[in-house]
Amino acid sequence: xxxxxxxxxxxxxxxxxxxxxxxxxxxxxxxxxxxxxxxxxxxxxxxxxxxxxxxxxxxxxxxxxxxxxxxxxxxxxxxxxxxxxxxxxxxxxxxxxxxxxxxxxxxxxxxxxxxxxxxxxxxxxxxxxxxxxxxxx
Numbered sequence: 001x002x003x004x005x006x007x008x009x010x011x012x013x014x015x016x017x018x019x020x021x022x023x024x025x026x027x028x029x030x031x032x033x034x035x036x037x038x039x040x041x042x043x044x045x046x047x048x049x050x051x052x053x054x055x056x057x058x059x060x061x062x063x064x065x066x067x068x069x070x071x072x073x074x075x076x077x078x079x080x081x082x083x084x085x086x087x088x089x090x091x092x093x094x095x096x097x098x099x100x101x102x103x104x105x106x107x108x109x110x111x112x113x114x115x116x117x118x119x120x121x122x123x124x125x126x127x128x129x130x131x132x133x134x135x136x137x
Contacts, residue, residue, distance in 0.1 A: 019046055029053050031065035038069030042076050049073055052083040054095040061098055070101035 021037035023029050034053070041049050053066065061067045070080035084103040085095035096103045118124045 019044055023051070023053065034065040035069050038073060042073060042078060046078060049078055049080045050082070051080070054083050054085040054087070056087060056095070057092075058095045058097050064098070066096055067098035067101070070098055074100040 019041060021040055023033040023037045025033075038049065049070070051066070055064075058064075061071075066082060070082065073080045080101040081104055082096045082101055084105045085093045087093045087095070094103065094105075112128055114126060114128050116124050117127050
């Protein structure tokens with residue numbers, strides 16, 4: 001469509017194992033929960049940490065639980081990929097700015113990707129990511 005994405009989209013590591021750690025609750029995401037999840041992920045031997053959490057503004061590294069956790073991950077050979085911020089799109093909305101983590105931003109596209117996910121219990125689900133914003137031709 002529109003000359004984009006010819007071929008098949010698929011995951012980078014079909015044999016990847018996903019570990020999930022709960023850090024947010026109905027009243028927000030506490031620093032101690034964020035840091036505990038980083039510690040657990042490091043202890044569990046994960047290869048990559050990916051999180052989509054951010055504040056309203058960038059804070060000093062010594063006061064930023066995401067930057068602190070990402071630093072400890074980096075010291076243990078683990079890449080942290082995190083959202084650049086969750087308040088955009090607008091100027092100055094990038095809040096995760098530590099140089100030792102990979103900050104990524106979101107966008108929309110005019111197509112969907114469908115894949116099958118097999119859980120540890122053997123259940124298989126078809127998963128779709130739909131984008132409802134249509135790009136002009």
